[in-house]
Amino acid sequence: MANTQAMCTSFKVEILGGVHAIGTPPTRGSTAKDTFKAALFEDTATLGAGTTAYSVSGEVSGAGYSAGGITVSNATAPTSTGTTAYWTPSASLTYSNVTLTTPFDAVLIYNSSQGDKAVAVYTFGSQTVTSGTFILTMPTNDASTGLLRIA
Amino acid sequence: MATITTTRGEMDEADLTKREGAVETDHEFTKWVEYWFENELVHRSVHVHLKQTPTLFPELEKING
Numbered sequence: 001m002a003n004t005q006a007m008c009t010s011f012k013v014e015i016l017g018g019v020h021a022i023g024t025p026p027t028r029g030s031t032a033k034d035t036f037k038a039a040l041f042e043d044t045a046t047l048g049a050g051t052t053a054y055s056v057s058g059e060v061s062g063a064g065y066s067a068g069g070i071t072v073s074n075a076t077a078p079t080s081t082g083t084t085a086y087w088t089p090s091a092s093l094t095y096s097n098v099t100l101t102t103p104f105d106a107v108l109i110y111n112s113s114q115g116d117k118a119v120a121v122y123t124f125g126s127q128t129v130t131s132g133t134f135i136l137t138m139p140t141n142d143a144s145t146g147l148l149r150i151a
Numbered sequence: 152m153a154t155i156t157t158t159r160g161e162m163d164e165a166d167l168t169k170r171e172g173a174v175e176t177d178h179e180f181t182k183w184v185e186y187w188f189e190n191e192l193v194h195r196s197v198h199v200h201l202k203q204t205p206t207l208f209p210e211l212e213k214i215n216g
Contacts, residue, residue, distance in 0.1 A: 097156065124179045124199045131158045132184075132196030139201045147204055 012085030012150040016078035026114050034113035038093045039069030040134070043105040043126045054108060054116035062129075064098035072109060076141060078148075086146030093136040100129045107136060109147075120148060155186050157193035162186075167193065178203055 014020055018034070037054070041047055045058025056067050073091035080086065093107065105126040109119040127134065139145040153164040167186040174181050179199055186194040 099158070120204075122201060122204055124201065125174060125176075125181055127181075127183070127197045127199070128195060129197055130185075130192055130195040131156050132194050134196070135198040137198065137200040139204060145203055147201070149204075 006083070009080045009083050009085060012083075013078050013080050015150060016085055016087050016148065028113075033074060034111050036072040036074060036089075036109055036119065037069050037112045037116075038072050038089075038136070039067075039108050039110070040065070040095070040100070040104045041106040041108060041121075043103045045106065047106055047108055047121045049121075051108065051118045051121060053118050054110040054112075060100045060102060060104045062098060062100040062102075063131075065095060065100060068112070069107075070095060071112075081143035084143035084149055084151045086141065086143055086149040088138050088141035088147040092138060095129070095134040097131070098129050098134060099131055100127075100134070103128055122147070155194050157186060157188065158191075159188065159193055162188065162193070 011020065039054055040060045041058050042060055047058070054068065059067060059069075061067070070093060072089045072093065075090035076088065078085060078087040103126040106121055106123045108121050111117045111119060124136075138147055141147075143149065143151075154161045155164050155167060157167070164186070167188050170185040170187065172183050179201055181197065181199045183195060183197045185192060
């Protein structure tokens with residue numbers, strides 16, 4: 001029997017669950033899950049791996065849309081399959097009755113409980129919405145396509 | 152008769168011209184519907200279904216060997 005070097009899968013899941021604080025942990029007001037939000041950004045914005053926090057710069061604006069976006073449904077706990085930990089919002093992101101005439105092509109998921117710190121940016125084909133609804137349906141919540149995956 | 156929310160308020164669908172489209176890539180499947188009134192776009196809704204997103208921390212795969 002030989003040992004195998006590996007990042008423990010349980011650790012990956014626990015990273016998503018906020019169990020480990022290798023750096024200085026944030027001060028938390030409660031033991032409740034953090035609240036995550038989803039904001040839409042114009043296709044001229046420059047969000048990416050270097051984005052550290054939500055900012056209104058480059059965010060869409062228009063009738064029916066509130067700066068900061070909408071709250072992400074989080075009813076499903078992070079889990080793992082094989083050696084990949086993953087998590088996906090438990091419902092589609094739905095922006096109802098909005099008019100967004102400037103093309104947008106990205107959504108920023110960020111932690112509104114922790115100083116609006118950025119989590120991830122996802123892009124799609126550039127869109128506009130006119131007196132309508134924009135729905136962003138999540139990928140299947142599994143190790144291959146889950147929205148947040150630590151492989 | 153179905154009504155559609157438009158830039159001119161609620162309108163009967165029968166009074167509007169409907170245009171639909173879809174595009175599918177490895178990354179997304181997107182459908183949209185537009186309603187036009189006298190050559191004016193009065194409603195556009197979009198449904199994007201994300202199919203595949205980047206893995207976070209792919210560098211950890213190296214550690215996993």
